[in-house]
Amino acid sequence: MSVTLKDVALAARVSISTASRALGGSGLTSERTQQRLTRIARELGYRPNPIARGLKTGQSRLVGLLVHNLANASFQVMAEVVQARLKALGYQMLLCIAGDDPQLESDTLTTLADHRVDGLIVVPTGKNGARLTALANEIPIVCLVRRDDGTDLETVLADDSEGAFVGTRYLTGLGHRRIGLIVGRPDTTSGRERLSGYVRALREASIPVDDTLIHAGHFEPETGAASCRKLLDLTEPPSAIFVANHEATLGVLRVTAERGLSIPDDLSLLCYEHSPWFEWHRPAISIVDNGARDLANLAVDRLLHRMDAKGNGADSVREYRVGARLVIRDSCRPFDPAARGSSATKLSRSKA
Structure with missing residues (x-):
C-alpha cells in the first residue's frame, strides 16, 4: 500500500495540516520541523500526489x-x-x-x-x-x-522560406538546373514556406518551375522513398535533390543506396534540418539547419x-522567427555537363 500524508503525520506525531505545510515548503513551519518531516517522509517512502497537490495549489508544476x-x-x-x-x-x-x-x-x-x-x-x-x-x-x-x-x-x-531559398540558390549556384524537391504537406506552415523558398530561388536563377520535380507528402521516411523513386525514374532525372524535411531524408538515402548511386558523383543531395548523423555519414551531408x-x-x-x-x-x-542557415559539407558538387551522360546512364540502369 502506498504511504499517505496521514501516515507521515502519524509517524511524526503532528497534524496532517502541519505535515502538508512542511512537505510543501510553504515556509509556515520551522526549519527544524520541516527537516524532521522531510526525513520521516523519505524513510517511509512517501511520494506526494502531484494531481492532488495541483488541485490545492493551482499549480501542477x-x-x-x-x-x-x-x-x-x-x-x-x-x-x-x-x-x-x-x-x-x-x-x-x-x-x-x-x-x-x-x-x-x-x-x-x-x-x-x-x-x-x-x-x-x-x-x-x-x-x-x-x-x-x-x-x-x-x-x-x-x-x-x-x-x-x-x-x-x-x-x-x-524562417523556412528563407532557408529553402538559400539552399536552392546554393544548388543553382553549383550549376544544377534540374533540382528535385521533396517537401512536407502544403497545408502546413513548414511545407508551404519551404516550397515557396524553392520556387523563388528557381525564378531568381531564371529556371522554369517543373512540377514533375516537386513531390509533397506526409512527414515520414516512406514519403522520401516513394518520391525519390519517382524522381530517379523520370526520363530526365534531376542532378540534385533537396529533401526539405528530416523524415523523408531517411527514405531517400535508402533508395539511393539500393540503386547503387554515389553521392555526390551521381547525385547531389541537400537536406533540411540538422542531425549529428548527417555529419557522421560518408559523405557528410550538406544541410539547411533550421535552428x-x-x-x-x-x-x-x-x-x-x-x-x-x-x-x-x-x-x-x-x-x-529563428533564422535558418546553410551548412556546406560533402554531399553536393558542381554540375558537370560532360559527366552528366555517364550519371544519367547509371540512373537509367538503376531503374531495372
Missing part, C-alpha cells in the same frame, strides 16, 4: 510538450532543451507524440488539460485551431515549428512569460 514524432532529429533536440530548461525551474515535462494525427492531437490536449498542466508547447497539426483557442483560455500555450491558421496563438517558427535548439529556447522563454500572470496578454507580437 507540469508542462506539456506535444510533437509529431521522435524520428525527426529536430524534435529530439527540442525535447531535450525544453526538459532541461523546465527542470532547472522545478517543472517536469510531459512529452506527448501525436503522430501528426488531428484526432490523436485533440485527445492528447484533453488529457493534458485533465492533468492540469501549467503550460503547453505544441507543434500543431493545423486541424485543431478552435480546440487550442478554447484551451488557451485555461492554459498558457505557445505553438512551435508550425502556425495553426485556425488560431492566433503565439507562435515560434523557423532547433534556438527554436526550443525561444518557445520556453515565451511560455514562461505567458505563465507569469503579469505577462499574460501583455505583448502584441504573436509570431517569432
